[in-house]
Amino acid sequence: MHAYRTHHCGALRKSEVGETVRLSGWVHRKRDHGGLLFIDLRDHYGLTQLVVEPEMGFFADVERVRQESVIRVEGKVVARDADVMNPNLPTGEIEIRISSFDVLSEAEELPLPVFGEPDYPEDIRMTHRYLDLRRETLHANIMLRSAVVKEIRRGMEDKGFTDFQTPILTASSPEGARDFLVPSRLHPGKFYALPQAPQIFKQLIMVSGFDRYYQIAPCFRDEDARADRSAGEFYQLDLEMSFVERQDVFDAVGPVTRDTFAKFAGDRKVSTYPFALIPYDEAMAKYGTDKPDLRCPIEMQVVSDHFRGSGFKVFASILDADPGHEIRAIPAPGGGSRAFCDRMNGWAQKQGLPGMGYMIFAEDEVKGPLAKNIGPERAEAVRDQLGMKAGDAAFFLAGKPEDFLAVAAKARVLIGEEMGITDKDSFELAWIIDFPMYEWDEERKKVEFGHNPFSMPQGGLEALEAAKTDEDFLALKAFQYDLVCNGYELGSGAIRNHRPDIMYKAFEVAGYGKEVVEDKFGGMLNAFKYGAPPHGGCALGLERIVMLLADQENIREVTMFPMNQQAEDLLLGAPAEPDEASLKEVHIRVVQPITEKKV
Secondary structure, three states: OOOOOOOOOOOOOHHHOOOEEEEEEEEEEEEEEOOEEEEEEEEOOEEEEEEEOOOOOOHHHHHHOOOOOEEEEEEEEEEOOHHHOOOOOOOOOEEEEEEEEEEEEOOOOOOOOOOOOOOOOHHHHHHOHHHHOOOHHHHHHHHHHHHHHHHHHHHHHHOOOEEOOOOOOEOOOOOOOOOOEEEOOOOOOOEEEOOOOOHHHHHHHHHOOOOEEEEEEEEEEOOOOEOOEOOEEEEEEEEEEEOOOHHHHHHHHHHHHHHHHHHHOOOOEEOOOOOEEEEHHHHHHHHOOOOOOOOOOOOOEEOHHHHOOOOOHHHHHHHHHOOOOEEEEEEEOOOOOHHHHHHHHHHHHHOOOOOOEEEEEOOOOEEOHHHHHHOHHHHHHHHHHHOOOOOEEEEEEEEOHHHHHHHHHHHHHHHHHHOOOOOOOEEOEEEEEOOEOEEEEOOOOEEEEOOOOOEOEOOHHHHHHHOOOHHHHHHOEEOEEEEEEOOEEEEEEEEEOOOHHHHHHHHHHOOOOHHHHHHHHHHHHHHHOOOOOOEEEEEEEHHHHHHHHOOOOOHHHHOOOOOOOOOOEOOOOEOOOOOHHHHHHOOOOOOOOOOOOOO
């Protein structure tokens, strides 16, 4: 018999009744039922119930053993009586009457409970992550993550992609976040950067003649953590393809994404392929965000004309003040109660806005201060445009769209949830396309790249040369796209700018001269001078995919060893102060930040 186990703790069934078996695992739970002692023994695979009878010589030892101690038992498999079977447990029809018992590793008193999974402070969970990972939900999340990676790899290989690894110690890449820097011992005063993404390398792979690349790539960005973004490091499905247009990229990664979601979605619905294509401008107009939650059917509309020159002076004067000002309406089907409208208005104030005006639509009139001020004819015109019925409401926001759209987007989602019209049991995937090539940098008063600077502008060199004013450049679109799902950006990509002449011009528009491009991106630029294929690709965040499938709201719940929100590894104590010898070896001297003295 094997030294530790003949079966794992999720394997035994009625067919093994009568066999003598050996199991090893953790003491998950103990229960004393009238002299009989019951133990739920747990390992990676599941739970098996053990029964210890009082006459056994080791009974007292079993009574003393703490939860989460590791034990080895031997005993006979017996069938449970019908009234004590556990239908929720794969091993619920049997139990083990143990005849021998050994403690392989005694557990001290636990700082963190494993059984029952109560909420616990994050600092304790992160410090004792090895205990946290024993909890059923988190253990299942990590196994789901592994299964998702396996499915993605299978899908990519079936699509003809080859897995290549790219360097970790490299030069800085233009991904928009801060780099993590690694000092060089051999080259004093010089630093490597950990890759924010394999962007440049995957493009060089295409230039090197490899047609379809993918990688489950580690990425490193020194940016603050939030619920849907890890601090420091994350993994992404990274891919690139040669001789492709945008639709070719969609047709490669879209079905793999759809099949992955469908495999692990359970009873939840998943968008059929092909996914919807939503231009960026349309997404901002209808949903107020470039990562809309399409489970909510509500679409915003511009209703400025109904308020222009109206009796509601506040909105009319806002429209007169600037041609870029708008009045947006957020329909609220079924929201036509004063209590709900007042609650939403109060919510908007907590978000930093003055509030949200509203109209309530009855059978033969439109109610509310806004309707009263603009008059019944205009109010009915608003009803007609929005398609409102009796019992519905609509909320209104005014001013520069960029000043209120973030709140409007949240309001739209909140209304959908409050009114019960958001389909929570679905995954709605869509591509957001036609992103602006450039955006206006208000602080520096100049045109700047709006997205990845290596994206191909729509219209190519001709479009760049035809544009003369800032407004012309801001109107240019790029072959850039995002994949979104349920209000999250899953990934981003583009058809790349593979021509040096277009690259020089694109950077020139953003205020970067030829010498800057050659200094910062000379490796890739030089490669393009020796024959570069048209190419494109994208990258999807692995943790976000798993987070959605696991029905979690925090990315740390699907990451095995995450850092906390302050980018600290509480388990191993990183970041830590290095000793002087280590610093000297890499030619580094630490200068502490100057802090102002309190008076």
